[in-house]
Amino acid sequence: MNENYAIELKNITKRFGKVTANDKVCLSVKRGEILSILGENGSGKTTLMNMISGIYYPDEGQIAVNGKEVSIRSPKDSFDLGIGMIHQHFKLVEVFTAAENIILGLPGQELLDRKAVTKKINSLTAKYGFDLDPDQKIYTMSVSQKQTVEIVKLLYRGVDLLILDEPTAVLTPQEADRLFAVLRNMRKAGHSIIIITHKLNEVLTLSDRVSVLRKGQYIGTIDTKEATEESLTEMMVGKKVSLNIERPDPVSPKKRLEVQGLTCISKEGVTALENASFVANSGEILGIAGVAGSGQRELLEAIAGLIPSARGSALYYPPEGGEKELTIMSAADIAKAGVRLSFVPEDRLGMGLVGTMDLTDNVMLRSYKKGRSFFADRRSPKALAEKLIHELGIATPGTSIPVRKLSGGNVQKVLVGREIASAPAVLLVAYPVRGLDIHSSHTIYNLLNKQKKNGTAVICVGEDLDVLMELCDSIIVMCGGTISGIVDGRTATKEEIGKLMMKTGGIQE
Amino acid sequence: MGLLVIFIQKVIGQGIGILYGALGEILTEKSGNLNLGIPGMMYMGGIAGLIGAFLYENSASAPNGLVGMLISFLCAFLCAAFGGLIYSILTITLKANQNVTGLALTTFGVGFGNFFGGSLSKLAGGVGQISVAVTGQAFKTPIPGLSKLGLLGQALFSYGFMTYLGIALAIALALFLNKTRKGLNLRAVGESPATADAAGIHVTAYKYLATCIGGGLSGLGGLYFVMEYSGGTWTNNGFGDRGWLAIALVIFALWKPVGAIWGSLLFGGLYILYLYIPGLSRGSQEIFKALPYVVTIIVLIISSLRKKREHQPPESLGQAYFREER
Numbered sequence: 066m067n068e069n070y071a072i073e074l075k076n077i078t079k080r081f082g083k084v085t086a087n088d089k090v091c092l093s094v095k096r097g098e099i100l101s102i103l104g105e106n107g108s109g110k111t112t113l114m115n116m117i118s119g120i121y122y123p124d125e126g127q128i129a130v131n132g133k134e135v136s137i138r139s140p141k142d143s144f145d146l147g148i149g150m151i152h153q154h155f156k157l158v159e160v161f162t163a164a165e166n167i168i169l170g171l172p173g174q175e176l177l178d179r180k181a182v183t184k185k186i187n188s189l190t191a192k193y194g195f196d197l198d199p200d201q202k203i204y205t206m207s208v209s210q211k212q213t214v215e216i217v218k219l220l221y222r223g224v225d226l227l228i229l230d231e232p233t234a235v236l237t238p239q240e241a242d243r244l245f246a247v248l249r250n251m252r253k254a255g256h257s258i259i260i261i262t263h264k265l266n267e268v269l270t271l272s273d274r275v276s277v278l279r280k281g282q283y284i285g286t287i288d289t290k291e292a293t294e295e296s297l298t299e300m301m302v303g304k305k306v307s308l309n310i311e312r313p314d315p316v317s318p319k320k321r322l323e324v325q326g327l328t329c330i331s332k333e334g335v336t337a338l339e340n341a342s343f344v345a346n347s348g349e350i351l352g353i354a355g356v357a358g359s360g361q362r363e364l365l366e367a368i369a370g371l372i373p374s375a376r377g378s379a380l381y382y383p384p385e386g387g388e389k390e391l392t393i394m395s396a397a398d399i400a401k402a403g404v405r406l407s408f409v410p411e412d413r414l415g416m417g418l419v420g421t422m423d424l425t426d427n428v429m430l431r432s433y434k435k436g437r438s439f440f441a442d443r444r445s446p447k448a449l450a451e452k453l454i455h456e457l458g459i460a461t462p463g464t465s466i467p468v469r470k471l472s473g474g475n476v477q478k479v480l481v482g483r484e485i486a487s488a489p490a491v492l493l494v495a496y497p498v499r500g501l502d503i504h505s506s507h508t509i510y511n512l513l514n515k516q517k518k519n520g521t522a523v524i525c526v527g528e529d530l531d532v533l534m535e536l537c538d539s540i541i542v543m544c545g546g547t548i549s550g551i552v553d554g555r556t557a558t559k560e561e562i563g564k565l566m567m568k569t570g571g572i573q574e
Numbered sequence: 575m576g577l578l579v580i581f582i583q584k585v586i587g588q589g590i591g592i593l594y595g596a597l598g599e600i601l602t603e604k605s606g607n608l609n610l611g612i613p614g615m616m617y618m619g620g621i622a623g624l625i626g627a628f629l630y631e632n633s634a635s636a637p638n639g640l641v642g643m644l645i646s647f648l649c650a651f652l653c654a655a656f657g658g659l660i661y662s663i664l665t666i667t668l669k670a671n672q673n674v675t676g677l678a679l680t681t682f683g684v685g686f687g688n689f690f691g692g693s694l695s696k697l698a699g700g701v702g703q704i705s706v707a708v709t710g711q712a713f714k715t716p717i718p719g720l721s722k723l724g725l726l727g728q729a730l731f732s733y734g735f736m737t738y739l740g741i742a743l744a745i746a747l748a749l750f751l752n753k754t755r756k757g758l759n760l761r762a763v764g765e766s767p768a769t770a771d772a773a774g775i776h777v778t779a780y781k782y783l784a785t786c787i788g789g790g791l792s793g794l795g796g797l798y799f800v801m802e803y804s805g806g807t808w809t810n811n812g813f814g815d816r817g818w819l820a821i822a823l824v825i826f827a828l829w830k831p832v833g834a835i836w837g838s839l840l841f842g843g844l845y846i847l848y849l850y851i852p853g854l855s856r857g858s859q860e861i862f863k864a865l866p867y868v869v870t871i872i873v874l875i876i877s878s879l880r881k882k883r884e885h886q887p888p889e890s891l892g893q894a895y896f897r898e899e900r
Contacts, residue, residue: 169773
């Protein structure tokens with residue numbers, strides 16, 4: 066093991082059941098170096114970092130810190146080795162001040178000496194160029210300020226190796242620039258930094274070297290000086306044996322949904338979706354590609370009436386003629402207005418189904434308001450639940466089992482089955498095969514294709530480019546909240562889509 | 575003037591018992607545990623203290639008030655802390671629902687107190703009330719010298735040591751929560767146990783200790799009522815709904831121990847106000863007795879409207895902590 070490395074990983078393998086999340090991954094970070102880890106969703110970046118920070122323990126392989134082989138079994142072990150990780154979800158006490166959060170849990174003189182703490186924090190912030198008021202309460206802070214508190218917290222504890230998991234995902238470009246300036250100062254002071262990111266421009270401007278993972282495999286490490294956006298995209302996306310998914314030709318497509326200039330601003334004031342425009346036709350599957358958090362979720366939820374939109378419109382053209390504006394209606398109004406829109410959210414047991422309720426009751430969520438009777442009609446949902454079990458091959462002992470007890474694939478079949486049963490004219494699905502095995506995935510693809518043949522306009526957000534390219538008639542590529550391009554699913558190449566996914570600034574560029 | 579002094583004495587007599595209960599509950603709630611068992615645990619503390627003193631006085635040939643006082647003090651604290659331990663095992667280790675556990679503990683504690691109170695009467699001969707006169711007198715002994723200073727002495731210094739201990743405890747608890755590392759850690763556990771856990775704080779240990787010590791403190795409120803307020807006697811259900819007043823006081827004081835001192839005096843005053851308003855029927859007396867709760871509701875409405883984060887209960891109050899699986 067080389068002593069020049071702050072941390073060195075050799076042949077790290079981690080399996081979850083049959084899934085190999087990391088397969089013989091090697092990685093090293095020198096002292097005073099910024100290393101980027103690049104990879105698509107599900108490429109095993111976070112799993113790898115969780116093994117360094119003590120959340121998981123590797124099945125095979127060695128980890129060495131400063132040349133000495135170590136065994137990291139808990140977050141505390143990792144912390145004792147001077148390793149600190151900043152997760153995407155901050156761990157801070159909201160009613161405490163920054164200083165109180167920074168010293169939380171530390172040993173020392175029992176009576177707090179706030180002045181001394183403030184002084185030490187101020188000297189740290191001055192040294193690295195942070196902008197932080199130690200006496201400010203966390204709940205009054207912006208996301209960027211909270212992130213600063215997290216970083217200072219680690220530095221205060223004497224962390225040498227800092228791991229940041231997609232630190233810029235929640236920051237404005239200006240805030241990201243400030244963060245980078247601080248990280249460069251830390252590098253100058255001899256700290257080592259690992260930054261997990263999807264964004265190629267950040268990799269190129271910030272890091273010294275970049276390691277690429279793809280589907281749990283270690284692809285390689287190159288000096289950033291020698292890297293270009295093209296070479297990194299190629300390493301990241303690679304080539305893959307294609308799955309055989311049916312793609313019938315669209316039959317007499319008609320305009321079903323037209324989205325124009327749709328813009329959404331989140332509660333935190335971040336523009337999550339900007340000026341999105343596209344048309345979805347009946348009898349077609351429209352794919353949406355992009356790294357997670359590029360605005361896909363907001364796009365679907367704005368159309369479904371779940372979140373308000375700041376600007377723009379989503380016009381629905383019913384098969385029987387006429388048009389309806391969706392963005393001014395809530396989800397309940399949309400259903401009441403007779404718009405045949407179905408939405409399969411990515412958070413199945415959070416937004417889609419009620420985990421503790423049984424199949425019949427979950428199917429009933431769609432129909433209980435129907436009819437005039439004082440009592441809800443349980444008979445037809447039960448019949449539908451039985452039909453779904455039979456037709457989709459849902460593995461369950463019966464209709465009266467809480468859905469959370471089913472496996473992921475079966476849960477998804479219940480959800481998709483229920484939504485399809487309402488004969489939608491527009492079907493929105495988000496990550497329909499996430500966490501499903503090949504067999505279940507293909508059942509879902511077949512269901513989507515069946516809808517397509519029935520003349521439904523299907524909009525499908527996916528993370529696996531190979532699948533999207535085989536399944537979809539056209540693909541919208543999103544990047545940083547904007548649509549960076551719309552490509553034909555039959556002719557587009559993976560490199561083309563990959564580049565659009567990484568395109569900074571989207572269409573304005 | 576004399577009437578005012580008597581009123582002040584009565585207010586303090588009512589308030590101190592509630593203050594102990596509220597301090598115990600503040601400490602408990604700061605760890606994120608909403609212990610609604612406090613009323614029952616105050617009964618447990620009261621009867622345990624009485625039993626301890628009774629057995630001592632019956633076994634010693636010439637009982638010493640100071641020894642009786644120490645024994646009953648220890649018995650009350652430990653028995654109520656044991657109630658806190660039951661609550662902790664159920665809600666922290668077994669993750670049972672906090673509200674249900676607390677209410678069950680209250681029902682249990684009240685029954686526990688009345689059952690042993692009745693048994694003790696039997697032991698004492700079965701006629702009338704039992705009494706631990708020597709110990710009760712020791713609890714009531716005022717500060718020598720100062721209590722003789724005329725009206726001022728009567729109003730401020732004519733009480734037993736538990737009155738001053740209660741106020742000192744409130745101030746000490748405030749200092750602990752706001753000025754010490756352990757206090758900071760405890761507050762973090764109640765606000766965000768996941769954050770505390772990540773910072774290396776032993777969440778379970780903090781929750782157990784705060785809940786047990788908090789339980790013991792509230793038990794002292796029961797002891798105060800039995801020994802100083804009632805002079806060492808037991809009446810079934812004599813303690814009444816003062817335990818619930820203690821929980822209301824926690825909300826009224828916005829989880830601040832020093833606020834609980836003033837609050838306990840206000841609650842004590844409102845609780846006995848009906849005695850000083852002439853011409854009230856029994857029905858309207860009850861309305862006056864409900865005033866502390868009305869005031870608490872008003873405080874809740876105002877603090878909710880102002881939306882100041884510092885005036886809200888600990889964020890994870892009432893929720894069991896599960897460490898993230900991944």
